[in-house]
Amino acid sequence: MSTAAHAATVQPKRRGLELALLILAWGLGVLGTLQVAWSTGEGVHPRFWITASVVGAIALTTHLIVRWRVPYADPFILPIATLLTILGLTMIYRLDVAAAQRAERNDNPVTTPDVYDQLTWYAFAATLFILVLIALRDHRVLQRYTYTAGLIGVVLLLLPLAPIIGATVNGATLWVRIGGLTFQPAEAAKIFLTIFFAGYLVVTRDSLALVRTKFLGIGFPRARDLGPILIVWAVSLGVLIFERDLGTSLLFFGLFVAMLYIATQRISWLVLGFLLFAIGSVGAYLLFGHVRTRVQVWLDPFAYADTGGYQIVQSLYGFSNGGLFGTGLGRGYPDLVPFANTDFIAAGLGEELGLTGVFAVLLLYAVLIERGLRIAVTVRDPFGQLLAAGLSITFAIQVFVILGGVTRLIPLTGLTTPFLSYGGSSLVANWIIIAILLVISHRARRPAALPLSADTAPTQVMKR
Amino acid sequence: MTEFALTLLRLAFLGALWLFVIITVVALRRDLLQPREARPASNRPVKPAKPAKPPKPPKAKKSDRVGPSLVIVDGPLTNTVIPLGTAQITIGRAPDSTIVIDDDYASSRHARIYPSDGGWIVEDLGSTNGTWIERTRITQPTALTPGTPLRVGRTTLQLRK
Numbered sequence: 001m002s003t004a005a006h007a008a009t010v011q012p013k014r015r016g017l018e019l020a021l022l023i024l025a026w027g028l029g030v031l032g033t034l035q036v037a038w039s040t041g042e043g044v045h046p047r048f049w050i051t052a053s054v055v056g057a058i059a060l061t062t063h064l065i066v067r068w069r070v071p072y073a074d075p076f077i078l079p080i081a082t083l084l085t086i087l088g089l090t091m092i093y094r095l096d097v098a099a100a101q102r103a104e105r106n107d108n109p110v111t112t113p114d115v116y117d118q119l120t121w122y123a124f125a126a127t128l129f130i131l132v133l134i135a136l137r138d139h140r141v142l143q144r145y146t147y148t149a150g151l152i153g154v155v156l157l158l159l160p161l162a163p164i165i166g167a168t169v170n171g172a173t174l175w176v177r178i179g180g181l182t183f184q185p186a187e188a189a190k191i192f193l194t195i196f197f198a199g200y201l202v203v204t205r206d207s208l209a210l211v212r213t214k215f216l217g218i219g220f221p222r223a224r225d226l227g228p229i230l231i232v233w234a235v236s237l238g239v240l241i242f243e244r245d246l247g248t249s250l251l252f253f254g255l256f257v258a259m260l261y262i263a264t265q266r267i268s269w270l271v272l273g274f275l276l277f278a279i280g281s282v283g284a285y286l287l288f289g290h291v292r293t294r295v296q297v298w299l300d301p302f303a304y305a306d307t308g309g310y311q312i313v314q315s316l317y318g319f320s321n322g323g324l325f326g327t328g329l330g331r332g333y334p335d336l337v338p339f340a341n342t343d344f345i346a347a348g349l350g351e352e353l354g355l356t357g358v359f360a361v362l363l364l365y366a367v368l369i370e371r372g373l374r375i376a377v378t379v380r381d382p383f384g385q386l387l388a389a390g391l392s393i394t395f396a397i398q399v400f401v402i403l404g405g406v407t408r409l410i411p412l413t414g415l416t417t418p419f420l421s422y423g424g425s426s427l428v429a430n431w432i433i434i435a436i437l438l439v440i441s442h443r444a445r446r447p448a449a450l451p452l453s454a455d456t457a458p459t460q461v462m463k464r
Numbered sequence: 465m466t467e468f469a470l471t472l473l474r475l476a477f478l479g480a481l482w483l484f485v486i487i488t489v490v491a492l493r494r495d496l497l498q499p500r501e502a503r504p505a506s507n508r509p510v511k512p513a514k515p516a517k518p519p520k521p522p523k524a525k526k527s528d529r530v531g532p533s534l535v536i537v538d539g540p541l542t543n544t545v546i547p548l549g550t551a552q553i554t555i556g557r558a559p560d561s562t563i564v565i566d567d568d569y570a571s572s573r574h575a576r577i578y579p580s581d582g583g584w585i586v587e588d589l590g591s592t593n594g595t596w597i598e599r600t601r602i603t604q605p606t607a608l609t610p611g612t613p614l615r616v617g618r619t620t621l622q623l624r625k
């Protein structure tokens with residue numbers, strides 16, 4: 001009886017599938033890099049196989065740690081994150097080659113490649129990923145640090161404004177420089193703030209959801225319950241005004257509104273959030289020149305093709321040059337876009353892999369986010385549900401904002417493309433998010449001591 | 465590298481990228497569409513419990529070992545079996561309940577079931593919609609007899625010896 005009951009809840013762990021997908025991801029990296037080396041005429045770098053083995057070793061280590069610490073975790077998340085990181089490394093290598101060849105043609109000084117930096121960051125991110133898996137047995141302990149996390153999150157957000165360590169790069173004050181090392185504290189802040197939002201909403205969601213006054217057929221919250229959303233709105237605006245960082249501001253406000261909606265299941269919060277967003281954007285448009293420029297460039301980039309619209313115009317040319325199947329890695333001109341390896345890495349992918357490749361990458365993000373939300377549906381405790389949902393939503397917002405910007409669907413705002421973009425802070429933060437998601441997933445899918453509720457069951461079709 | 469080989473390589477890369485996506489989606493689809501009851505059957509033959517069990521000879525021995533249990537016979541968690549030990553069992557919407565029922569008609573801490581003199585007592589914990597044994601709403605701790613339906617919100621439970 002008890003064995004039968006157990007068997008009913010034991011899920012296939014699918015770790016073999018995970019390993020197979022990881023090997024495929026590594027193979028794709030090798031294939032892509034070789035393709036770059038051959039088609040640019042650069043030739044295979046003498047250190048290539050060492051680099052490839054290092055990447056393979058990191059991926060294998062993360063897989064083994066997952067097998068050891070969180071054997072029931074979702075099998076798709078790790079391979080997708082790894083593949084996106086590897087695609088990023090390939091593209092960054094591709095851009096290094098382009099930069100080096102351009103420098104050689106123009107007799108400029110030799111450029112330093114970025115790919116080894118990024119590889120180091122990947123190794124560091126994987127180390128932190130492993131540390132989180134080892135140190136965090138149960139995601140519910142994070143709930144204890146709700147307000148600590150909130151405080152750390154806000155401090156991290158404001159850190160770039162601090163007098164000595166704060167740094168302004170390309171017009172946005174979102175960097176911190178300590179010694180020779182720079183990082184974007186906002187990337188770490190998004191993890192802390194998601195923990196804070198989740199912990200806070202678990203406690204307050206009943207009063208936020210239930211007490212309402214009816215207006216225009218929709219129940220709206222009482223004025224005193226509006227406090228938190230107004231505070232987050234004000235902080236987001238503060239980030240926008242003082243740090244001039246549209247992307248981060250949008251990310252935090254969107255994240256909070258989405259989590260409010262998930263916690264309370266009230267449309268009115270979305271309506272309110274959208275209204276506040278509208279007020280904020282119109283205000284920002286009227287008050288700040290840099291916001292106005294962004295919108296004008298978005299509406300008519302070709303009118304500013306030589307000035308503010310140069311980047312987006314080059315990006316659009318890149319996509320169009322790529323067409324359906326792309327020029328092939330190493331055959332396009334992705335380096336013509338300024339910041340090709342950070343904000344505009346998707347433009348490079350669009351040019352060299354074409355629509356087909358971009359769709360594949362978008363599907364990878366879609367599956368990653370879907371798995372994250374599925375964890376939120378599966379896990380039993382409300383804190384875990386909100387945390388998993390919130391962390392997945394950060395990916396969703398980031399991908400939408402930056403890819404929407406690069407393809408001129410929405411005004412361009414600077415955010416990193418998760419896992420793909422060159423940049424350590426973003427890569428490390430995203431890998432920590434993956435680790436937390438895997439811990440929650442492990443607890444959601446592992447067989448319960450008692451076969452109790454349907455909520456502990458693994459993935460399932462939700463009937464609503 | 466000839467142009468032809470490079471084109472092949474380029475298509476091979478896209479093909480491999482899509483292979484990854486397709487493997488993922490196919491595996492996901494299997495994960496999603498398999499009905500929950502049917503899934504263990506693919507790993508190991510587990511019979512659908514109730515009808516097959518009673519006639520079996522080892523049944524007596526097994527149930528001795530397992531002891532009495534609480535079976536959910538109606539509601540969203542139908543066919544869930546909760547072995548009864550020496551600890552009390554709480555029922556409600558609160559996430560720390562032993563049986564968490566997601567039901568608008570149940571209270572956070574709805575009822576508890578605790579052992580007493582070899583039997584089991586059910587007690588309503590001040591729920592809004594009440595705890596019912598057959599057609600009567602209980603007002604005080606009541607002994608649970610095997611086979612009688614106990615209703616909490618939209619969930620019906622039964623004690624099985």
